[in-house]
Amino acid sequence: MLKQGKIEVDGERCKGCLLCVRACPLSALKAGATQNSSGSYPVEAVCNGKCVACGNCYTVCPDMCLSVYEQMAAERAA
Numbered sequence: 706m707l708k709q710g711k712i713e714v715d716g717e718r719c720k721g722c723l724l725c726v727r728a729c730p731l732s733a734l735k736a737g738a739t740q741n742s743s744g745s746y747p748v749e750a751v752c753n754g755k756c757v758a759c760g761n762c763y764t765v766c767p768d769m770c771l772s773v774y775e776q777m778a779a780e781r782a783a
């Protein structure tokens with residue numbers, strides 16, 4: 706059974722390089738449209754229901770802006 710995951714982006718650290726967007730096999734991340742205080746456009750989670758907590762995005766991010774959580778069944782039902 707596939708895991709279900711959840712992503713959190715540190716919007717102030719993200720520089721919008723999009724390496725994580727390219728690395729996600731399920732298109733669960735997208736380029737953001739809102740500028741942060743550094744003038745970058747941090748990525749956004751498209752839909753947390755798509756993420757399977759594979760960790761690819763976390764692995765490729767050069768600035769450690771992403772947190773990946775594996776959701777438990779009770780959280781998914783909520």
Ligand code: SF4
Nearest residue numbers: 729756757759760762
């Ligand atoms: S953990 Fe995997 S599925 Fe989830 S957003 Fe990152 S690359 Fe995509």
Ligand code: SF4
Nearest residue numbers: 719720722723725766
């Ligand atoms: S790889 Fe990291 S710095 Fe680059 S867009 Fe993704 S979260 Fe932002």
